[in-house]
Amino acid sequence: MTDLWSARFASGVQQMRSSAVRDLLKLTEQPDVISFGGGLPAPESFPIEELAAAAELALLENPAAALQYGLTEGYRPLREFLSLRMATLGIRVPVEQVMVTHGSQQGLDIAGRLLIDPGAPVAVEDPSYLGALGAWRSLQPSWVTLRLDRDGLDVDHLEQVLASGLRPRFLYVVSCFQNPTGVTLSPERRVRLLEIAARYGLVILEDDPYGELYFEGSRATPLAALDVQMHGELRHVIYLSTFSKQLAPGLRVGWMAAPPAYIARATILKQGLDLHSNSFAQRVAYLTCRDGLLDRHIPIIREVYRARRDVMLAALATEMPAGVNWTKPAGGMFCWLTLPDGLNATELLKRCLEQKVAFVPGAAFYADGGGEHTARLNFSFSSPDKIRAGVARMGAAFRGA
């Protein structure tokens, strides 16, 4: 019998592969495994009562609208709320430049579809967010991978690349508490990045799901805010953020702010993707937040995550053998491990799974390969006791390697 499917998929899709690591991580669903693998918020931090009240209100107040088709750009009161909230960060954009998306993941998908042609250069941090690389891989970009250090993207490297004549369609940056490394772009580099963008006509896709989750100091100024400051309008930056880490990811409500020309195209594209974002979830998000819940609730999340980060860092210091290094993130949900030369994180994961603990090997976050000696650890999801126990199990597995 001829195979109906193998030659049928689009060329970009044919290159998609199921990953061995994903298969390994399926084992983490067993209840006795402590998983630092997923990028999950703490369920204890979901504002359940407030969401339940908002859901009821949404259905009582205007059920016909809450359950009806809506505008592609999003529910207007929510967009107005987001426009005001972003303005407090310095991202001053009119409501017409704000679009609600199904999570920021949809903002990434839209950016890829609008800006990537097969073979077109796309600049990413090395390592970068796996979900963005995955969203764009079938579009067959040519990756331009840029160095990253403890101060975030190496802007000198970016400038060298641009000075050599290469013109990426856009630069993708997770500007705060990056997924996967936990590092944050320094204030000096933020300013330089905007100067470079102005000089070379660079478009920056700023993905900022974690910016509010700082444990020390104050919130970093988004690149989008610096763009508005420099030009009097959003010119170079497409800004993405989300309620996933501030309320709950299952709502699937995120948003973008972007220059008018981009929003116009994104609206036409989104019509074809899903008509509009979930009307009910948008109202629930709006009704939950309109009376200032975020300013009361986000500090609670920060405290929970800060405590978990501290427990993880202390446990790593006690349990990890010499030669293993890790980042000390000042916020967000992830810590990044670098293993001594010769140790392979996927092999270590197999050993760790025998000890009933899991993490994500870092290689998957490198667009063009490499990073076999790195690993991502999530500290937001597990309780402090589980974090202690899990890192102790990892230590035992590492020492046996």
Ligand SMILES: Cc1ncc(COP(=O)(O)O)c(C=O)c1O
């Ligand atoms: C950097 C980054 N961007 C986007 C997303 C997707 O978030 P959302 O739930 O808003 O789609 C995530 C989720 O973990 C992320 O880490």
